[in-house]
Amino acid sequence: xxxxxxxxxxxxxxxxxxxxxxxxxxxxxVRASSFLTLSFILFTLPFSMEIIPTLHAxxxxxxxxxxxxxxxxxxxxxxxxxxxxxxxxxxLIPDLKGFGGALGLAxxxxxxVTFCLxxxxxxxRS
Numbered sequence: 001x002x003x004x005x006x007x008x009x010x011x012x013x014x015x016x017x018x019x020x021x022x023x024x025x026x027x028x029x030v031r032a033s034s035f036l037t038l039s040f041i042l043f044t045l046p047f048s049m050e051i052i053p054t055l056h057a058x059x060x061x062x063x064x065x066x067x068x069x070x071x072x073x074x075x076x077x078x079x080x081x082x083x084x085x086x087x088x089x090x091x092l093i094p095d096l097k098g099f100g101g102a103l104g105l106a107x108x109x110x111x112x113v114t115f116c117l118x119x120x121x122x123x124x125r126s
Contacts, residue, residue, distance in 0.1 A: 003051060008086045010055050011062040014040070015082040016075070018066030033063040057103060058089060064107035077114050084110035 014036065021032035040059045044052050065081050073081060088106040096102040 014059045014062035015066040018063040061103035081110045081114040
């Protein structure tokens, strides 16, 4: 359970930091994602805990969530998408081989679910 909270905090941090760099500071999406991910990896190099490689994968995947256009998802919705990413990461990723395509799939699913829920709730309120 502690691991989930750590993963959730790292995910929120990566999502919102990437979103800020890309859309507020006008840094390119590839540069922002790679810079933040490499900085996080360098920051965690001195630690030798079992969870560190998992946190690296979570951070990278969460930067994908942070690249979502502000017209599609607001800051609060990005937080929800980041939460969905963590849930998908916890329950879906272990069943998929490797992290490469699985991280992008998890980020896509998290953003899609959040977007569809938002649209569905908007329609029912009208």
